[in-house]
Amino acid sequence: MPAHNQALQLDYHCTCSAAGKETNEDAAGALVPDSTYLQNYKGAAFVVADGVSNAEAGQQASETALNSFLTDYFKTPDTWSVKQSAEQVLSTINLRLFRHSHAYSSENKGHLCTFSAVVIKSHTAHLFHVGDSRIYHWRNQQLEQRTTDHTAYLSKGRTFLARALGMDGNLTLDYQSMQLEVGDKLLISSDGLHDFVDPAKINQVLSDAGSCQVAVAELKQLALANGCDDNISIILLQINQLPNQDIDDFHHRLTKLPFPPAFTPGMKVDGLEVIKELFASSRSQMYLVKDIATGQLAAMKTPSPNYEDDSSYIERFIREEWIGSRIDNPYVVKVIRQSRPRSFLYYLMEFVEGQNMEDWLSEQWQQNGQPIKPARALNILNQVAQGIQAFHDNEAIHQDLKPGNIIIQKDAESGEERAVIVDFGSVFVAGVAEIFIPIDHDSVLGTALYSDPLYLTGKNSAIQGDLYSLATIAYELFTGALPYGDKIEDCKVPSDYDKLRYISATRVNPAIPVWLDRALKKGTNFDLQQRYTTVADFMRDIRQPNPEFLKEEVKQSTKNSSLLFWQLLSGFWFITLLLVIYLFVLNRG
Template sequence: MAGPEQSQQLQLDYFVLCNEGGKQGNEDAAAALVPESAHLLTYKGAIFTVADGVSSAEAGQEASTTAVRTFIQDYPKTPDTWSVSHSAGQVLSTINLRLYRHSHAFANEMKGQLCTFSTAIIKSHSAHIFHVGDSRVYHWRNGQCQQLTHDHTAHLSQDRHFLARALGMDSNLQLDHQRINLQTHDKLLLSSDGLHEFVSLEAIQEALSAGLSAQATAEQLFALALANGCDDNVSIIVVDIQQLPNENIDDYHEKLTKLPFPPAFSPGMKVDGYEIISELFASSRSHLYLVRDSESGAEMVMKTPSENFSDDTAYIERFIREEWIGSRIESPHVTRIIRQNRPRSFLYYLMEYVEGVNMERWLEINQPIKPARALHILEQVAAGLQAFHDCEAIHQDLKPGNIIIQQEPGTGKETAKIVDFGSVFVAGVAEIFIPIDQESVLGTAAYSDPLYLTGKNSAIQGDVYALATIAYELFTGKLPYGSKIEECKTPSDYDRLRYISARKANPAVPVWLDRALEKGVSFDLQVRYTTLASFLRDIRQPNPEFLRDEVKQSTRGSSLLFWQLLSGFWFVTLLLVIYLFVINRG
């Protein structure tokens, strides 16, 4: 499928000003991203963003910086098949939930992470405005200036008001969104309240109408705010639309979201400049092919959906989401998604080719595994998993088959990489928690949290369960609940299972490590570890609590031995007394 012919690209004159103004310390953040890649500029657009940290929240500066930086990084990584509205909404929902959770994590220290947020995304002939709080976006055309956004403030009196909405304020984000059509020579102005509380709309309109460059206009407005007694931080972004593309891509984008499913590929076939080398994996849900880029010669993996789901819109959405999730995660222990710069003829995505053996096979080859080697691999898997959690994503289906072990030539150094995103759940993105499909649970039930079967979202603790199960297998070569867990279909089936002590499978496992593994795979969320870090800490070194348990067990054993010996002594004494009594009677 050929991309749209465009003889001219979007051209902008813009300037970003972010200054502490009349206030000590800067809690504002502002940034712009106009992609150099024509592909990104066409399909994702140019991004302009302003955020203002809420002063009453101690971590307001951190919140505004995090919001702007993360949005600028993550929005361009969303799939080309997503609309601007969907892409920005998904990214902002995850940012909001991240700030909200961090605020609650520091609730006792009053380190709330709250900020206002306004962004303008210019794509094709439109500007998409997303807004929460009291930062603002203005639109100027032909000498007239209009405020596009509405301040989310509640007024107690003429002089007293407070912020009613902000990023990080609530777990559910209420976001304003509007779209306006642009014309050449239109201007956009984004500002924090350090500007618009001290400079009137009339003065702003006059500055934008003066015909100055974006930089000169921003600097003039900043000077005017200071002259009017501004005692706050000031952020200003001025954007002058100098040239618009000569073709609107909306029709093409509609076609892109309806890309056909690819047929089964064979070695030697070519698609969009990629030559199929071999098939790496095939299932009823997806296919993996090793391909070579005809331009660069680089080898990579192409993942395609299964034609079995060509009419399943939920499946298609999840497949598209995989690419976005993978593109956001940056870790040496997670496979890298490769951004495409050529139009696609079919629905698929590309990722780096990771040579090695999957952990399932690696376990078969290397058992028994020395503890230090097992811990080395486990820590790398945990690092990859933590990269998911840092992006507010839960893997949900971690298992040895989804982990590749690479061996560095010459040194023999081993590296573990997570290579699958198919079941990932992103907090703040999913409308409803959807557990792993029953079809995909079967065969991997030994590693998936049993709570998924009942439709419960155990969040990070679900990934802890999978990691602890893998740890148990690394140290023992067995599974913590035995092979019967594969046969479980209902919650009552799991209720009948009992943890098998790791010491039974491997007597060399110390009691404190056995206790840590048992806690990691507990079906009870009140007992199970809540973070990967706490689990890793307890398997690296003895937890004093588990050592006390060992001492108590040892003490109980010694006490039992004492009473057994004492009872034996009295029994022997009784027999001797009876014997003497019989002799004397004789």
């Protein structure tokens, strides 16, 4: 094979079995991409996760960690390093497990697992580790344990796990990298192997076995013969050929991609032809492009040259692609994974043809002179809710949900409408190593009408912030107006918001029932203690009457009836008094 075409070649084998236990709480797997492009820029990944038995949900934790890592790692931007990609993905997984553990705390169900992974990219092995599973390196008949067990000793024979995925909201992860040579072997194992087979025996098997499959089988049998009463997970990989080292230099150049120039129709770049400009602002541009080879249409988003020297802006732009690639939902625009190297900094999304909701709502009002029909509004709202829930399921907060970021598509044949969220520019990802950055009020261009005031004043209201935006959009769908009127756009500081009052939806649209108005009011409440905490709860109360709201309505009606009764009674006695006075005066006369 010519040197300039030399690629990574591996031999590997994996086993994961219940072995000495009734159930298997381990998870082990590997992903070696078929795509040369992915191999070059993301590498090959190998993972062992061991569910913590006494946590009760260890099996779910290990499977979640394995599947999420092998899926999400390969969706990270090509411009991210292996370390950055893996750490951000693992931080997100850790927070997801931690939240599951917290949710089940009353049942003592902890979603905890150990995690050890090896990512092979170019000539380098990247090692990630937390817990007491292990990674060994074998070279020239010598075995070396590369990881440290995260265990604490109470007394002789008594230890406990000090670190694991899902144990704490902030992940403390061990990372190291090492240069590889042809013939190197890397072994990843759960404690079902290394607690029952000593390193000398492991070294002997790796030195004598002819293939990874044979070695793994021998190691498993040794553990069982030595009385293993635990699950056994083993991954063994051997380096048969390494790629050219200049791939790292090329990756370095990729992270320094130049900003693209302003494109005009007919220009060609990286196998794509520019058809037309779709959108342009001070922060980014969007173009309709066509893949010259396949004819596929796509939307190309490019960064604004105004931020060419702004490293934070560049990092957030790159992160948008990663966020979009992790979300697979029919109501969220899909990011297209590219198979060709890029000459400039940009990314591709599916082309969603339609009308943005802002224009769509305005057009509906002009045509009908009234808000759209409730069933139609509810259908659109339900789709937007499913889309925003997909963000939350991936530990991401949208932060800038508004009609301008939603496209309404209409099927030409069936007439069915589909709402698609098309922007990731302000998304905040929980669990990654970043500081919450509030939306800049001066540059939101109308966002203040829909964004949670807490965002705009520098506070992170997380999921509840997206709920505020969703409820505001719901209010507009049902009434054609906004819950606090247009004056909210002029608010700058918290005291400005204190002067605003919720405008009852029933006052704007008398057809709206009181229970629906109560749901909209709760969804747009400035007080987080009074606002919904989940999309599901809000949508449930939008679809059907909440008994609590009906009780409030009855209570208010009773109060009003009682007041009316006393008013009538007082009026009766007043008229009686006047009559008595009149008769008294008449008799005196």
